[in-house]
Every structure is written in C-alpha cells, then in structure tokens.
Amino acid sequence: MKTPVGIIGFRGYSGAELIHILDRHPHLEPVLLEHREGEGAGPQVGKTPRKLAYSPEVVRENGLAAVLLATPPEVSMDLTGPILAAGAKVVDLSGAFRLGTVDRYKRWYKENHTQPELLAEAVYSVPEFHRNLVPGARLISNPGCYPTAANLALRPLLAAGAIDRRHGIVCDAKSGVSGAGRKPSLKTSFCEVTENFSVYSVLDHRHVPEVLETSGIDESEFSFTAQLLPVHRGILETIYFKASSDISTAQDLHQIYLRAYGEEPFLRIYPLGALPDLRAVSGKNYCDIGIKFDPGTKRTVVLSVIDNLVKGAAGQAIQNLNLALGLPETAGLL
Amino acid sequence: MKTPVGIIGFRGYSGAELIHILDRHPHLEPVLLEHREGEGAGPQVGKTPRKLAYSPEVVRENGLAAVLLATPPEVSMDLTGPILAAGAKVVDLSGAFRLGTVDRYKRWYKENHTQPELLAEAVYSVPEFHRNLVPGARLISNPGCYPTAANLALRPLLAAGAIDRRHGIVCDAKSGVSGAGRKPSLKTSFCEVTENFSVYSVLDHRHVPEVLETSGIDESEFSFTAQLLPVHRGILETIYFKASSDISTAQDLHQIYLRAYGEEPFLRIYPLGALPDLRAVSGKNYCDIGIKFDPGTKRTVVLSVIDNLVKGAAGQAIQNLNLALGLPETAGLL
Amino acid sequence: MKTPVGIIGFRGYSGAELIHILDRHPHLEPVLLEHREGEGAGPQVGKTPRKLAYSPEVVRENGLAAVLLATPPEVSMDLTGPILAAGAKVVDLSGAFRLGTVDRYKRWYKENHTQPELLAEAVYSVPEFHRNLVPGARLISNPGCYPTAANLALRPLLAAGAIDRRHGIVCDAKSGVSGAGRKPSLKTSFCEVTENFSVYSVLDHRHVPEVLETSGIDESEFSFTAQLLPVHRGILETIYFKASSDISTAQDLHQIYLRAYGEEPFLRIYPLGALPDLRAVSGKNYCDIGIKFDPGTKRTVVLSVIDNLVKGAAGQAIQNLNLALGLPETAGLL
Amino acid sequence: MKTPVGIIGFRGYSGAELIHILDRHPHLEPVLLEHREGEGAGPQVGKTPRKLAYSPEVVRENGLAAVLLATPPEVSMDLTGPILAAGAKVVDLSGAFRLGTVDRYKRWYKENHTQPELLAEAVYSVPEFHRNLVPGARLISNPGCYPTAANLALRPLLAAGAIDRRHGIVCDAKSGVSGAGRKPSLKTSFCEVTENFSVYSVLDHRHVPEVLETSGIDESEFSFTAQLLPVHRGILETIYFKASSDISTAQDLHQIYLRAYGEEPFLRIYPLGALPDLRAVSGKNYCDIGIKFDPGTKRTVVLSVIDNLVKGAAGQAIQNLNLALGLPETAGLL
Helix, strand or coil, rough: CEEEEEEEECCHHHHHHHHHHHHCCCCEEEEEEEECCCCCCCCCCCCEEEEECCCCCHHHHHHCCEEEECHHHHHHHHHHHHHHHHHEEEEEECCCCCCCHHHHHHHHHHHCCCHHHHHHHCCCHHHHHHHHHHHCCCEEEEECHHHHHHHHHHHHHHCCEEEEHEEEEEEEEEECHHHCCCCCCHHHHHHHHHHCCCEECCCCCCHHHHHHHHHHCCCEEEEEEEEEEECCCCCEEEEEEEEECCCCHHHHHHHHHHHHHHHHHHCECCCCCCCCCCCCCCCCCCCEEEEEEEEEEEEEEEEEEECCCHHHHHHHHHHHHHHHHCCCCCCCCC | CCEEEECCCCHHHHHHHHHHHCCCCCCCEEEEECCCCCCCCCCCCCCCCEEEEEHHHHHCCCCCEEEEEECCCCHHHHHHHHHHHHCCCEEEEECCCCCCCCCHHHHCCCCCCHHHHHHHHHEEEEECHHHHHCCCCCCCCCCHHHHHHHHHHHHHHHHHEEECCCCCCEEEEEEHHHHHHCCCHHHHHHHCCCCCEEEEEEECCCHHHHHHHHHCCHHHHHEEEEEEEECCCCCEEEEEEEEEECCCCCHHHHHHHHHHHCCCCCCCCCCCCCCHHHHHHHHCCCCCEEEEECCCCCCCEEEECCCCCCHHHHHHHHHHHHCCCCCCCCCCCC | EEEEEEEEEECCHHHHHHHHHCCCCCCCCEEEEEEECCCCCCCCCCCCEEEECCCHHHHHCCCEEEEEEEHHHHHHHHHHHHHCCCCCCCECCCCCCCCCHHHHHHHHCCCCCCCCHHHHHHHCCHHHHHHCCCCCCCCCEEECHHHHHHHHHHHHHHHHCCCCCCCEEEEEEECHHHCCCCCCCCHHHHHHEEECCCEEEEEECCCCHHHHHHCCCCCHEEEEEEEEECCCCCEEEEEEEEEECCCCCHHHHHHHHHHHHHCCCCEEHHHHHHHHHHHHHCCCCCCCEEEECCCCCCEEEEEEEEECCCCHHHHHHHHHHHCCCCCCCCCCCH | EEEEEECCCCCCHHHHHHHHHHCCCCEEEEEEEEECCCCCCCCCCCCCCEEECCHHHHHCCCCCEEEEEEECCCHHEEEEHHHCCCEEEEECCCCCCCCCCCCHHHHHCCCCCCCHHHHCEEEEEHHHHHHHHCCCCEEEECCHHHHHHHHHHHHHHHCCCCCCCCEEEEEEEEHHHHCCCCCCCCCHHHHEEEECCEEEEECCCHHHHHHHHHHHCCHHEEEEEEEEECCCCCEEEEEEEECCCCCCHHHHHHHHHHHHCCCCCCEEEECCCCCCCHHHHHCCCCCEEEEECCCCCCCCEEEECCCHHHHHHHHHHHHHHHCCCCCCCCCCCC
C-alpha cells in the first residue's frame, strides 16, 4: 500500500516529470490535484494517476502525506499555508521560499513576499548539503535548477580553499527550453529557438542570490549568464576561476571532489581527461562534474551538468520528499 | 527610383520573408504599414524599411502601387476594399479569396465570407498556370503553401492523362513549423515540437479545396494529410498514384514534366534516380520535383518540394506582384 | 540471482537500448560480448555491465542463456551457428533471418545468404502474432522496425476484410536517424539532417518483403516510402487505403483493433478523434494506433507509431527473449 | 565580364559558402578546381559554376586572378607555392599561415610547418584591422572563426585600456557543427549532437594563439573554451572581464566600440539593453556585439556573434579577396 502524495501544477514540465518519477516509485503514489484550468495534455491511452479537485479538505480527507507544488512563486505562497494546516508536508519547487529574507526576495523577484513567516520556517535543501535538516521540516524549499548545478560544483572547492577568489568566478550557464516552462511564448516558439542560441539574462538572473547564499560568495565575485540552448532539457555550466596557490595539479581538485562526494549516489566525478555532456544526465537525477586545470597559470574550468527537470527540479524534489517522509533518499530515483 | 509597395502583417514569418525579398528587389521598395500592434521584432541594428501607420489615405498619399497582405483571412477581407479604393493593387497571402464560392469558403473555413463581390473579382494565381490573368487584375489571391506544391506536381500529369484516377491520389504532406504562423501556441512550442513528429489534419485541411479547384479532381479521389516537421521551413509532399496505361516508363513521366515546365524559371525537374529534399529549396522560390515509377505495377511516387515561406507564400506573392506591375516575373527572386 | 544473457553489437544504438532495458530487468542480467573493435562510448562513470571477449567458449562457460545479436546481417549469419552450438539461444535483431527464402533474401539484400539451414530454422516473431512459436525455438528473428509498425496496423484489418485491396495500400513511413545505425556517414551528419527532410527509399526498401510475408499482401498492392526525420528516434507511418464496403463508420475500424488487441499490453488504440505522435512512444515498447475515416468515400488513414529502437528493435527483442526463456512477456518492458 | 577566381575544397561547408557568395558577386566568377575526389554533392538541377581539374597550368591558362583554398592546413601548404608561381593570388582559409612562427605552429597544430618562407610572406588579415596590408600581398591568411569573433570584440577595448587585465579574460565560445567540417565523424553525427551540448576543447584550442597574437594578450590572461551547439551554423562568444577603473558606465564601453567601428560596414554594435543572438547574423557577414556592465563591481560581459561560415570563413575571405584585387571591400557581401 503506497503513500499518496499530491501534485499541484502537474501540467507543466516539472509536474509531468514528478508524475513520471512517482509512477515508478516503490513507496509513493501520485495524486493529481487540479487547481487552475490549463491546456490539457494529449489523450490518455495508458494508465493515469488519480485526479482530484484541489482543496485543503481534499488533502486532509485523502490522507496525503505531502503535496508537491510545481507552481509559480505567488501561487506557492498562497497554497502552502492551507496545505500545511491540512496536515500535509509541502515540497515547493518554485522560488517562493528559497531566499533568506523578504528584502532579498523583493530585490530579485521584483515582488513583495506575502508569507514572511513561512519563509522563515522553510528549509532550503540541496540534499547533499542539507539532508539533516529535512526530516524535521514541514516546508521544504526545493532549489533552483541553475543554483543546483553551480552550488554542487562550487561548495566543495570553496570549503577547501581551492579558489583564488580575488579573481572572481565566472559561471557561463546554458539551459534547455523546458526551463522556461510550458506556457507558450514567442521566446520559446520552435521557429525562434531552432538553429538559434541566445542570452536571456546577464548578471541579474534571479537564481544568482541562491548561489551566493548557499556557497557563501559575494555578488562582486560572481559573474553569471543564463543562455538558451535549442534542446528540450539539460543544463551545462562552464565555471571559470583561478585556483589558489594550494592547488598544484588537476589531481588536487579531483581529490577534493572525491572526498566531498565519494559516497554520494547522485554525484559523478569524471576521471581527469573526460568531460560530461548534456546527454550524460538526460532523464537522470545525476550531477556530473568534470575538471580541466592548467598547472602553469592555475586557470581552471569546471563543468557541472544536470537535467534541469530532474536534479534541477522534480528529481531533487522527490529526493527531498523521500528525506521528509523517512524513506530511502534514492527511492524511485536510480 | 524604386516603386513603393506596402506590407501589412510584416511581423509574421511571411511578412518578414516579403521584407527580405523586397530588400534586394531591383524595382520595388518595401513600406511597412503598421496595422495592429504585435510583439516587436528584435533590435534594429541595420538598415530598416520605412514604416508608416496604415490607413487608406497613407496608401494613396505615398503612391503605393500595391499592398501585400500577410494577414489572417478576416483581416484581409476588411482591408482589401479600402486599399483598392485608394488606388493600389492588392496581393493577398491569406485564404480569403482563394476558393471559388462563398459556400465553399464557409464549409472549409468555418466562417461566413463577408466580401462576396471581392471574392468574385479576385484572380487566384499560381503564376505557372495563370500568369496571363494577372496583369489586368486589381486583386490577386496568392495560393496556399500545400496547394502550390500539390498543384505544380499534379496538373501536368492530369492534363496528360498520366494518372489512373480510379485508384485515387494520396498526398502525404509535411511542413515546417513556420507554416503555423508566428503567434505563440502550445502546439508550436519548441519543447512540444523538437524530437517529435505529428499529424495535425487528416482529410479535412482547408487547403484541400484549392487543390480540387485548380487540378480538377474530385474530393473522393484525393487523400491529403498535413503533418508537422521539427524544422523551421519547407514543405515536402509525397504523392502516390497508379499511372495510367499510357505510361510505360519513368521517362514518360519525366517528359511530361519537361514539356510542361521546361521553360519555367522556378520549376526544377530532377533527373531520374535523383530526388529533392527540403534543403534544396530552402530560402528559394523553386519547386523541385522528383519521380519514382515501377513499370511492372505502375505504382508511382512523385515528390514535390517547396519552401513554404517562399514559393509557398512570399516568393510566389512577389512573383504575382511582378506580373501585376508589369515587371519581369523573376525580378528579385533568383 | 539473475540469468545472464549476452549482447554482441552493444556499441550501436540498438545495442545501447538493449543494455538500458536489461539494466532494469527483474530476471535477466546483460553481459557485453566484445566481438569487433569499434569506437568507444564515453567515459564510464556509473555502474557498467560485465564485459567479456566474445567466443563460443565464453558463451558456454558463463552459462549465457541467450545471446542478442545487434549486428549487421552478414555478422549475424556467421555468429549464430557457433552460439547455438554453445548451448545458448539467439535473438537476432538483423535482417539475416527475416525472409522466408534465400532467393528473396538475395533479391532484397543484394547478397547471398550463407546459412540456408539456419534461415529455415529461424522463427520470425512479432510477439503479438507469433508468440506461441517462440518458446520452442532456438533462433528467433526479431522483426524490422518499419514492418513492425506496418504489420501491427495492417494485419487485423486484412484479417477482417476491412481493406478494399483493389485500390492498393500506401504506407508513407518516417523514421528518426538512429534507424540508420551509429556508423558515421555524410547522410546522417548533423549538418545534413538538421532542418532537412529527405526520402531515402521509394518502393524498394528491404523491409518491404517482411510486410508482404507477414500481412499476406502482394507487392503490387503496397507502396512504401522510407523518409528521414530530423529526430533521434521514432517511426510514424501514415497508411492510406479505401475501406471495404463492410465498413460504414470509424467505429467499425476501431472495433476491429479493439478485438484484436484489447488484451495486448503494448498496443494502444487511440479513441476516435485522437491521433498518436512520435513522442507518445519515445523510449517505450508501445505501438500506438490512430484512425481517421471518411464515411462518404471510405477513404481511410491509419497512423501507426513506435519507437524504432524499442518496439522496433531492442524492446521487441526482449519481449521475444522473455518468451523464449519462459519469463513473463512484459518483464522489464513496462 | 567577370574576373574568374578559383576555389579548391569546394565540397566542404566553407567551400559551398564561397560558391554561394561568388554566385551573386558583381565582379567575380567562381571556377571550381577539382583537386581530390570526395563525396559528391546532390544532383545539380540549377546553374552550376564551371569546374576544372586543378593544376597550376590550369590556374595560369584560365587567367585566374586568385585561388581560394578551403582545404586542410597541410594541403594549403602544398598548394600555395605552385599557385603563386602560376601568377594567381592565394586566400587561404586554413590555419596553415595564421601564426607568426613555425614553432608556434608546431606547438598548437602538432605538426611541422613545411613552408616557413610562405609563412613569413603571408599577410594575416582581419580586414577591419589589417586592410591596408592586403592590396600588396600575394598570400592572404584568412582568420579562424573563433579568433575573428574574439578579436573583433577585444581589440578596441584593449587598445582603449578598458580591461583590467590582472583579473584575466574568459571567452566561453559556442559553435555550430559546420565548424567541424563536412567529413563524417561520430562526434558530428546527428544522433550524437541533437538534444546535446558538449565541450570539445578547454584552454588548448588551436585558435587560442591567433587571439593572443592579434590582441596582444598573454596566454595566462585568457581562458578559452570551445563548445558544440546543436545548430548548423553560427558562433556566439560570451566574454567576461573586469573593466578598468577608467570605465564608469556601460556607455563608456559602447562609445569605445562606436569610435572603433562606427564606419565599419560589417560591425553592428547593439544599443545598450539589447543583445545579439545567433540568428541575427545567420548567412551574413556581420559581427554583432552587445554589452552588459555592472557599474558597482565593474563586472562586464561582452557578446560577440558571427556566422562561422561567413564572417568566420567564406565571407571574410571574399572581403579579403576584394581588397587584394582592388575591388570595393563589400562587393558581394551586403
């Protein structure tokens, strides 16, 4: 008998990925919670999850252990309180509860935060860093896609003092189109995207402060650009910095990652000389990391690659949900 | 000193192609006529055509010899009368004036035709078939993309009695996404189209009656399917039929095409053994035709390929405009 | 304790798909058998299957219950005998053993068949039609990708007399590029394929006789064209025919399919009004079928869609392998 | 009467682009010089240029004013001497004559340079920087694609002292697949490239020394990564640096570019707030430049975009050829 968990926002790309993962989950069963009308999916010709009209009562009456919110930030702010009151945990995939203060939220999201108390309560969790905080939490804030790849690459190096921070860090990020969501727009139309490549945010992407907060670097040190790849899914970040004087060989950097992630089920550190590409993680919850280092000048390039819909959204959310419900962290994800 | 011609609907894909062609036209100069607000194009960093707010007075005062309408049918119906009254010719790229009767328009376009007199006046022109009718016309109806490819392939064969019509004709048509226009929709979103292929109209596409009217075949003889290719532009139609008893060799079919099109500047009949692909006509006003014939069974396959935005829309429109204005038919198009 | 089965040709696209499926199979474990050197795959950063140098002794000593051959026909002909002699069953994914006679093989494959006795022994199996023949067989010939989609669509209709065969059957087939294999060639280079669509075989594809043999139709009745879609994977066939006088409504055709396939786990018959697309079956072992019928003229269009690497190759091979080894037919495939 | 110029290597992507441009050139006429057998292009159904078997005599007898070499470096080294001796100028599109010394050639191209005297004679020309050197030259070395975009972006800033070089310069470069040439390889196969994005050279690309030589920066200051976009054509470079203390506003950087390039026909400096994308330059000889600057921290991002086959190869070669032959620099290119 599987535990039912709700999904609101199941028509979007992250929502569809949540269904896809939960369909094969050994302990959990998805329940679709219809909240707002949207464009329907194609005809259902196979088995489909149970679908209910959303209300807090429905959450309570159906004994949903948790609700996953794949909704815009303002919708997540509205829904979270009532769902928690109905006795379910919330894993929110939006940006509503990711930043540390309402001021910072206002600066980067250009809107007021309407739920400061929930913001204070929320536990932001990249499981590899914060897994101990999740079991006791009611509200888990799932990280953004770009920060997940950036923080998994940067934090171990920063902790080990491997980066000469005086020269700054460049993070040149490229994402597939699903990162922009399923709502039709000219910018994500096939004819505008195919055979094209464009930059859509330079230095001012709203995911930047998540990297700063989690990795402990200053905005002045970090140059971030978000670019649109003509692919469905995947994020590749090319990260540039000068290594500190402690680092003499590529092996030194490799060892730092192995020490940090040697036991992690979803981190794959590439052997020196090999580099990950987008396809390596497609449809999977992995973050793949590759290293290139020039000993003479200490110029360093680190690649960090994830599937934006899996480790960057739905997969990490299930990882957090597993932790929140006391299940094996990797359940349904390998 | 170039003759000014107006473009309404210049933000769409056909409109952009009209600008692109007219920018290099030796005798004509494009004037953009702003009619309804729409999503702007990117920043203008090069030379750009003159842009005016549309009104019939503006058409008259600026001495526009003609106006090209790259607008939806209902807009074309509204605009045509006043433009003609202002003294300019009209080349309409929509379906408004393509069918022979208001009843047929209503059946296939699911709306009433509001301008029956203009419909009666309009000259429908595939230049290769109707070029003699164009110079005297005020209102030229430019053919649809699918019918252009189909009619150019079928008409010579039908005229020569080369098709055994008892067995019917199958036209399996595939189009790039620009054929659906520039307005954002879920169906034309990158993530829905890439790595996909779908059928969007079977037997009931509104372009079917144009083929029937122009080629003189009956609906019961003609099976047409419209499908969406994950490419920006281009139409390829795979046409199947049984050849009539007069046809003994592939050479017989080849000769029919050469006799019909030997002097045509925009028709390229492939040597036997070679077949055109989408790329062969990309950005060009050609219609490329290839033939495969099985002598034993008389099964025949004809490929007809065009760029839907050029020979299927803007290129053919300029071809018609050249004829209407007494210019060389190929001006700006080779 | 899982049963080991060998894979030869594991570096190709079908081979990779075999590994992917067997990695999650509840009863079987893949063993890679290195037969000829080829270009290596990317760096192995996760778990990888056991890899051995191929020899018949290795097959015997490791107790392989079966060997899957994802090799060219001439290699399959060479390998099959020794593997059978070593006590393992063979499921061959090539065309080596698909046709009924060596003469037919020579006509369509343009080479002599070197193993007529094995050809006589081989059991060709689309499991939905031939599952009873598989358990007793040593050598199973896995169907071609195009014939799988065509036969699953056509056989029930032909058996029910639903097709007016005097007018012939048109099968307009489109395939993703992986159908051409992994060996580099100009025709499958990115720059040649992207934003293009081309026809590569008209009336003479080597998969045609498989359709004729399995569905019992005559070559003169069947017009088949194979075309290259700019996508990685998937086959969509648009099939045209006139329905026989027995068929009055689309519902009649729908019922024929439901009766034939109502219990089949991998066949999905779409409700009338809905049509499958390539994405619906991507990565899955389904064959999806949709119907469009015009009652007045009996023109009919049937869509049949599969993933060429799954139901068209590796998935169907595992389905056959499950049957051959007495396992549940769907094991590892849902 | 047009002046004939030869093309060797006309079957590659750069060669095809040379033909495409020369077909519309007002003063020059392409003559194809067959040098080595290669895979043929598709069927010729339109007009095609004259084709001759290459020999130095043929160059002389046909009065070719120049020969364009779209060949690998080692072929260019062999061919250049005899062509010059036959009285024609040479514009070489390969890397054979781009670097200043044979030692540097050996380090980056991993082969010995066989023509040191020609290397000494060759004039490397980005026309915007070196146009005065070209008219007197016999042998012009056409720049690499990546260095063209990088140098056009960097040189004016470096000359104006706008970059704080202590912090280094990062150039994150992305290229379409045609940059890898037309020879089939697994890395450029459709199935490997589509829905993928990969890094193929980090810090050690052979184009790096061209940037260093032309812009006068040191290798230790410059981090360059070359990445493969799933598109046919185009290069976008995202360039990161800290501006020097002289720069207070984005306007300051904008002015530097306008002063340097205000009169240049092929440089388009975007207004502040706008950024170029790949499509903006597709098929054109432009280099488009956009700027983003953060005044508080002086972090700066410059985008430089070209079509790798036009401004990055064939277009720039014709620009140089025009200069070499005393024709208007923009002839055939606008």
